[in-house]
Amino acid sequence: MLILKNASFVPFLTEGTDLKKGDVLVKGGLIDSIVPCGTDPGKGYEGAEILDLGGKTLLPGLIDLHCHLFYENIGALMKGNGQPQPEFAINTLRYAQKFLDCGYTTVRDVGDNHCRPAMYVRNFINSGKVKGPRITTSGPIISSNWTTLDTLDIFACGSDGFRDAVRKNFAQGADFIKLYGSGSLMMPSNEPGYPIIESDEIEAAVLVAKRNSSYVSVHAHGKTAIDMCVKAGVHTIEHASMISADTLNYIDDNGLDTALVLTMYAIDEILEEPETYNGKRMHQIMPTIKESLLRAYNDHKNILLGWGTDVSLEKFTSDPMREFRLRKETLGMSNEDILRQATIDSAKIIFQEDKVGSIKAGKYADFVVVDGDPAADISVMYKVPEHVVKGGEIVR
Numbered sequence: 001m002l003i004l005k006n007a008s009f010v011p012f013l014t015e016g017t018d019l020k021k022g023d024v025l026v027k028g029g030l031i032d033s034i035v036p037c038g039t040d041p042g043k044g045y046e047g048a049e050i051l052d053l054g055g056k057t058l059l060p061g062l063i064d065l066h067c068h069l070f071y072e073n074i075g076a077l078m079k080g081n082g083q084p085q086p087e088f089a090i091n092t093l094r095y096a097q098k099f100l101d102c103g104y105t106t107v108r109d110v111g112d113n114h115c116r117p118a119m120y121v122r123n124f125i126n127s128g129k130v131k132g133p134r135i136t137t138s139g140p141i142i143s144s145n146w147t148t149l150d151t152l153d154i155f156a157c158g159s160d161g162f163r164d165a166v167r168k169n170f171a172q173g174a175d176f177i178k179l180y181g182s183g184s185l186m187m188p189s190n191e192p193g194y195p196i197i198e199s200d201e202i203e204a205a206v207l208v209a210k211r212n213s214s215y216v217s218v219h220a221h222g223k224t225a226i227d228m229c230v231k232a233g234v235h236t237i238e239h240a241s242m243i244s245a246d247t248l249n250y251i252d253d254n255g256l257d258t259a260l261v262l263t264m265y266a267i268d269e270i271l272e273e274p275e276t277y278n279g280k281r282m283h284q285i286m287p288t289i290k291e292s293l294l295r296a297y298n299d300h301k302n303i304l305l306g307w308g309t310d311v312s313l314e315k316f317t318s319d320p321m322r323e324f325r326l327r328k329e330t331l332g333m334s335n336e337d338i339l340r341q342a343t344i345d346s347a348k349i350i351f352q353e354d355k356v357g358s359i360k361a362g363k364y365a366d367f368v369v370v371d372g373d374p375a376a377d378i379s380v381m382y383k384v385p386e387h388v389v390k391g392g393e394i395v396r
C-alpha cells in the first residue's frame with residue numbers, strides 16, 4: 001500500500017476526477033482511488049507507505065515505443081556478432097533499468113538481438129527476479145535485406161519465408177512483429193528512401209500476426225515503403241520520416257488505426273555529426289522529414305503519434321529526456337500533445353490504455369513526479385523526474 005499525498009494533477013492525464021490536487025491511494029500495485037487532500041484513507045491502509053509530494057505534479061509513467069535495449073553504443077553495434085552474447089544480455093538489463101530510473105515505466109523493444117536478451121529480461125522483470133520497466137518486445141527484426149546487421153535480423157524471403165519467420169518469433173515469445181521496410185539512416189551502405197520488402201511479404205506477416213491477436217510494426221523512412229506498409233495493414237510505422245500527403249489521406253479516408261512512431265532523438269544524433277556521410281545525408285533530407293512529420297501532426301489529428309527515442313544506452317544516458325525538447329523545438333508541438341504522446345497516446349497505440357498511460361482508478365500505479373507544471377512549461381520534462389513509481393513501488 002502506498003499513499004501519494006498532496007499531488008497536483010494534469011487534467012487531461014488524470015481520469016475519473018475533477019480534482020486539481022489530491023491524494024492517490026494505491027493497493028496491490030493498482031490505483032485504488034483519487035481523493036481530496038487529507039482524506040482519511042480508512043481501513044486497509046494502516047501502515048501504508050506515504051510519499052508527500054508537497055504540491056508537485058503527478059503524471060502517469062512515461063512510455064517509449066521505440067528502443068533497442070541491447071544497444072550499448074554505436075561501436076559495439078557495428079562490431080556485429082563480434083560482441084560476446086553475455087555483454088548483450090547485461091546491457092539489455094542495464095538499459096531497461098536506466099529507462100525505469102528516468103521515468104519510463106513501459107518500453108517497447110522494436111528489434112532484439114538474435115539471442116533475444118530483451119525477452120529474457122522481460123520475463124525476469126515479470127517474475128519479480130529483477131527490477132525494470134514493463135517490456136513488450138518484437139524479438140529480432142525480420143528482414144529481406146542481407147546488408148542490414150546480422151546481430152539484429154532474421155532473414156526471410158517471399159511470403160512463405162515471412163510467414164515462417166513470424167510464426168517462429170511468436171513461438172519464441174514475441175509480443176508483436178517488427179519488419180525492415182526501407183533502408184536505414186544510420187547505415188552508409190543503405191538508402192533510407194528505398195523499399196527493401198515486397199507487399200506480399202508484409203501482407204503475409206500481417207495475417208499471421210492477426211492470427212496471434214497481435215500486429216506488425218515496420219521500420220520505414222521512404223514514402224514508397226511507408227505507403228506499401230500502410231496498404232498492407234501494418235499497425236505502427238516506425239520513424240515515418242518521409243510519409244507522403246497521399247498516404248496520410250489514405251489512412252484518414254479509410255479510418256485505419258495506423259500509428260506513426262517518431263524518433264526525433266535518433267535523427268538529432270545523426271544531425272550532430274555533419275561531417276560524416278550519414279550526417280551530410282541527414283542534413284540534406286531534414287527539410288523533407290520536417291515537412292512530412294509536420295503535415296502528419298498539423299493536418300491529421302486522428303492519426304496517433306507515438307513516442308520513440310531509438311538511441312544507444314550511452315547516448316540516452318547523456319541526455320535521457322531529449323525527445324521532449326526536440327518535439328518542442330524542432331517540431332513546435334503543443335505541450336499537451338507532447339505529454340499525451342509520451343503517455344496515453346502511446347498506450348493506445350499498443351492497446352494498453354486500460355492498464356497504463358493515464359492516472360485512473362484500476363490502472364497500474366505507474367507514476368513520475370515532476371517539479372512544476374509541464375502542461376504550462378514543457379521544459380519541466382527536460383530533466384529526469386524527481387520520483388518514479390512502478391506498480392506501487394517507489395523506484396526512487
Ligand SMILES: [Zn+2]
Nearest residue numbers: 068110111310
Ligand atoms: Zn530502431
